[in-house]
Amino acid sequence: xxxxxxxxxxxxxxxxxxxxxxxxxxxxxxxxxxxxxxxxxxxxxxxxxxxxxxxxxxxxxxxxxxxxxxxxxxxxxxxxxxxxxxxxxxxxxxxxxxxxxxxxxxxxxxxxxxxxxxxxxxxxxxxxxxxxxxxxxxxxxxxxxxxxxxxxxxxxxxxxxxxxxxxxxxxxxxxxxxxxxxxxxxxxxxxxxxxxxxxxxxxxxxxxxxxxxxxxxxxxxxxxxxxxxxxxxxxxxxxxxxxxxxxxxxxxxxxxxx
Amino acid sequence: xxxxxxxxxxxxxxxxxxxxxxxxxxxxxxxxxxxxxxxxxxxxxxxxxxxxxxxxxxxxxxxxxxxxxxxxxxxxxxxxxxxxxxxxxxxxxxxxxxxxxxxxxxxxxxxxxxxxxxxxxxxxxxxxxxxxxxxxxxxxxxxxxxxxxxxxxxxxxxxxxxxxxxxxxxxxxxxxxxxxxxxxxxxxxxxxxxxxxxxxxxxxxxxxxxxxxxxxxxxxxxxxxxxxxxxxxxxxxxxxxxxxxxxxxxxxxxxxxxxxxxxxxxxxxxxxxxxxxxxx
Numbered sequence: 001x002x003x004x005x006x007x008x009x010x011x012x013x014x015x016x017x018x019x020x021x022x023x024x025x026x027x028x029x030x031x032x033x034x035x036x037x038x039x040x041x042x043x044x045x046x047x048x049x050x051x052x053x054x055x056x057x058x059x060x061x062x063x064x065x066x067x068x069x070x071x072x073x074x075x076x077x078x079x080x081x082x083x084x085x086x087x088x089x090x091x092x093x094x095x096x097x098x099x100x101x102x103x104x105x106x107x108x109x110x111x112x113x114x115x116x117x118x119x120x121x122x123x124x125x126x127x128x129x130x131x132x133x134x135x136x137x138x139x140x141x142x143x144x145x146x147x148x149x150x151x152x153x154x155x156x157x158x159x160x161x162x163x164x165x166x167x168x169x170x171x172x173x174x175x176x177x178x179x180x181x182x183x184x185x186x187x188x189x190x191x192x193x194x195x196x197x198x199x200x201x202x203x204x205x206x207x208x209x210x211x212x213x214x215x216x217x218x219x220x221x222x223x224x225x226x227x228x229x230x231x232x233x234x235x236x237x238x239x240x241x242x243x244x245x246x247x248x249x250x251x252x253x254x255x256x257x258x
Numbered sequence: 259x260x261x262x263x264x265x266x267x268x269x270x271x272x273x274x275x276x277x278x279x280x281x282x283x284x285x286x287x288x289x290x291x292x293x294x295x296x297x298x299x300x301x302x303x304x305x306x307x308x309x310x311x312x313x314x315x316x317x318x319x320x321x322x323x324x325x326x327x328x329x330x331x332x333x334x335x336x337x338x339x340x341x342x343x344x345x346x347x348x349x350x351x352x353x354x355x356x357x358x359x360x361x362x363x364x365x366x367x368x369x370x371x372x373x374x375x376x377x378x379x380x381x382x383x384x385x386x387x388x389x390x391x392x393x394x395x396x397x398x399x400x401x402x403x404x405x406x407x408x409x410x411x412x413x414x415x416x417x418x419x420x421x422x423x424x425x426x427x428x429x430x431x432x433x434x435x436x437x438x439x440x441x442x443x444x445x446x447x448x449x450x451x452x453x454x455x456x457x458x459x460x461x462x463x464x465x466x467x468x469x470x471x472x473x474x475x476x477x478x479x480x481x482x483x484x485x486x487x488x489x490x491x492x493x494x495x496x497x498x499x500x501x502x503x504x505x506x507x508x509x510x511x512x513x514x515x516x517x518x519x520x521x522x523x524x525x526x527x528x529x530x531x532x533x534x535x536x537x538x
Contacts, residue, residue, distance in 0.1 A: 072425070076426075084420050088415075089475055102426065
């Protein structure tokens with residue numbers, strides 16, 4: 001099965017700053033991939049590039065077999081809940097229905113199938129009883145569940161999530177985590193960014209980034225003390241202990257993870 | 259009853275009411291998107307940015323609508339040029355154009371002998387001088403604006419929600435933004451003759467902001483905003499007649515007063531639901 005994403009020698013600049021220096025990586029199809037790294041290490045930049053929201057300055061990137069902007073209709077992108085203002089007067093049901101816009105376009109009326117997909121997404125995220133509530137009336141965790149429901153209500157083959165569990169209450173985090181781990185069973189690939197080593201360890205595949213991709217492979221291959229210290233620098237003294245705790249038998253792997 | 263009917267007994271008074279109502283309708287519908295997208299400062303700058311176009315049209319004795327349209331186009335392009343070619347925020351480029359265009363407009367109009375009268379008409383409108391032709395122009399623009407808002411509802415809603423999501427959904431946020439700018443320009447151009455450039459802003463922001471306080475969905479916000487705008491025009495003209503105040507200023511002030519009244523009522527009203535800002 002071909003990889004969902006294949007990136008070769010990708011360089012991405014944002015303004016005058018290089019956000020991601022020469023990097024090559026693959027993201028396997030039908031698996032959960034976690035992108036981990038310090039703040040400003042290029043995690044969200046990689047997600048944006050995969051989603052075709054920002055251009056790459058050099059190299060090549062293929063998403064679901066074609067250019068990222070040509071694959072957008074097959075990509076559901078869940079932004080951090082704090083990045084989406086809650087001031088727009090929308091009920092929960094309306095916000096989730098917006099996930100169908102990629103199929104319906106600007107003019108087509110929703111069919112029964114569209115409404116069923118919206119209802120199913122709301123049921124999966126346990127927000128059916130919040131349907132008539134206004135977004136501004138929800139807690140951060142509830143809003144994140146709404147945005148994940150909006151993502152999975154969309155027809156997609158690739159689900160991108162930017163720090164989906166950061167700052168959430170345990171209940172919302174568990175609900176969303178269950179959805180993430182169910183996506184491969186539905187034939188979808190998942191890519192998420194995270195700061196949490198435990199969350200990265202639970203993924204099938206990990207990309208470690210620190211301004212460029214430092215390592216990629218299975219969690220055991222990538223989340224080593226050496227790689228994490230390289231990525232997080234001298235300030236990450238506890239990284240060695242955490243990595244040792246995660247993977248007692250340490251394997252050292254370089255940028256390829258092999 | 260006579261207190262309410264007397265101000266609209268004569269033809270020019272009825273035209274003022276109709277012109278103000280159409281201006282209010284256009285401004286409140288477009289203003290809903292302006293408020294939702296946090297573009298109020300842009301709206302403020304925009305309504306002042308058309309002044310040099312109108313002033314030049316007055317000096318050259320051509321249709322002010324053409325001058326306003328050209329100035330609006332220049333304003334939008336110039337803001338984009340400054341924003342894209344410098345590290346300055348869009349806020350700064352809007353501010354630069356705001357002051358620059360208003361100053362240019364005053365400079366141009368100051369060449370006229372009837373300087374203060376012309377400037378006052380541009381800034382504050384001449385509600386009582388609205389002609390039937392003006393009303394027809396306004397009605398056509400109002401129909402176009404309402405039809406376009408209905409047609410582009412999803413792209414505009416997606417853009418207000420999040421630009422990146424709008425792009426992922428294939429709803430062309432840049433085109434939706436351009437369409438919104440055209441709609442704002444149309445509303446301003448269609449309204450300035452009745453309420454003036456300065457006070458169009460009151461109708462662009464006042465009714466939608468008041469509606470936002472009590473609306474749960476965007477269509478309801480738009481309808482509520484339109485109702486507040488129509489009420490403001492009617493009560494504004496009625497009050498101006500009885501109090502002897504400027505009609506356009508009284509119309510523009512009314513939705514701002516309504517906003518603070520609604521806000522005060524909301525603050526005083528006891529909450530019926532328990533706070534929900536706790537993660538369940």
